[in-house]
Amino acid sequence: MPDTRDPAADPDDARSPYGNPHEAVAPTGGGGALDLAAGEAGTLGAPERPRSLWSDARHQLARDPVFLLSALLIAFLLFIAAWPGALASGDPLSCDLALSQEGSRPGAPFGYDTQGCDVFTRTVYGARASITVGVCATLGTALLGGVLGALAGFFGGWWDALLSRLADVFFGIPVILGGLVLLSVVTSSTVWPVVGFIVLLGWPQVARIARGAVLATAQADYVQAARALGAGRGRTLLRHVAPNAVAPVIVVATIALGTYIALEATLSFLGVGLRPPTVSWGIDISNAAPQIRNAPHMLLWPAGALSLTVLAFILLGDAVRDALDPKLR
């Protein structure tokens, strides 16, 4: 997480204005909001100081029912991704062909798939792959795209031109086709090739946003002031420009998280994403699809779980954007 202090906007205030009376309002369910202020919550500041963008955002999020709902859902998803055994007692890979395509029964509320595997257990265990891909790919694109875009926007010149053209090249490749071509030769059954691929094609989107944000911020008076005071380029970028340009990057990354999860499932559905024995919703949906007329339950449960997960992250992104974009207030 970025440094959330805002020294540039308010040069004489080295400490953040958190820890004001509104602190108590922040509910425990607002995991994401607390993340934004990581490491800052304990800092005491004078209550009457003007609130920064971040504390404003935090207070808006704490009152936003959409955010609270999605954060609750995501907390639950993270929990079952970390400890799937807590919810499903069975083994997702132990299947009994005698139970092939059986409907729901006590002990197996979602029924069984073609191989006779318990659909409930597999749906619960499938969360891990999707969440891992979504979170890792988002961190990767945000870091790579954010750093490259910020450097391009800040230093400009040939570096900017080169990077912009390079981003255009990756932009010119349709995502699903690129995935089919690149991932069809991969034989690893881990999540990392998929994560790497998403980062490879996803960074230009973040880089564009970061570049634009840095370009806009670099023109601001307080940055000119820092430069006039003799701050070096590295210090100007890290202490003054970056903390103020990071909000749009966080917004675009949060919204992208949901779409990355959907992309992973689509690639797995096409047979080039995750591979068995990894338990993945995309693979299960792909296997269930030919039998959709006989046993729709095999498709509906993993599909529902997938859609709900994507929805949770998209709602989160929406709420974070509303909170971080002052123009929308």
Place this chain on the structure above:
Amino acid sequence: MGRYVIRRALQMVPVFLGSTLLIFVMVYALGDPVAALFGDKAPDPATAARIRHDLYLDQPLWRQYLHYMGQILHGDFGSAFNGQPVTELMAAAFPVTLKLTLVAVVLEAVFGIALGVASGLRRGRPLDTGLLALTLIVISVPTFVSGYLLQLVFGVKLGWTRPSVSPAARLDELLLPGLVLALVSLAYVTRLSRTSVAENARADYVRTAVAKGLPRHRVVSRHLLRNSLIPVVTFIGADIGALMGGAIVTERIFNIHGVGYQLYQGILRNNAPTVVGFVTVLVIVFLLANLLVDLLYAVLDPRIRHA
């Protein structure tokens, strides 16, 4: 305007070369097409060497790429490994996918803009809130899930349309697949036009138009829509390329023999000429669509062409 067109078209050249080189390297560097040709058996070395020579595979990669680009400029995309020219496969596949994309774009534009404008003019009312929630749900359901669901409901349960498309791919058969392909974009268009209309509805020129006594429908159609639809048009234009590339999922669900089908077969069999040829054409479509959008943007918004 002329200078802008030329500058923008020239910018496309390095991007095209870079994108195609990237695809070329991915396909040829990562797999061995000659080995794939022989399936499970080990190829006879002499035959393999001859095939390599015939296909320019014994040359360094950059020469292969230059040779390939030279051929493309002459309209020759090489032959698939069964001897069929790739252009022949394209002639069969592209019209089908083009038709599917067209159906999708029309649905996306008509319903997306209509819903978006209706919602934007009623900001904060139940219709607006409901539509916004609905679009979020639609965006969250991946295409391959909504495809199977709609196929099950309309094709199998209700029997309104056939669950799979015949090789002729008539327009009426493509309505449901087109809707599936368009669904996510349709939700985005709805949201985009809603935001745009809601924003512009508070603009001074709209207030002026109302104040000088124009009827409401005229204010909306003549003043509000013209300015609000600029970002929407841009989005739809850029989406054409993405839809053609993304059609592969829809084509697989509804068994449509278009570009996605051919590409998928090519990748399964490691048939490099087919894959590179099809992806190259799709990249060209993608870039041309983006170019057209930029030019259209310049026509619609004078600030851009004079910048």
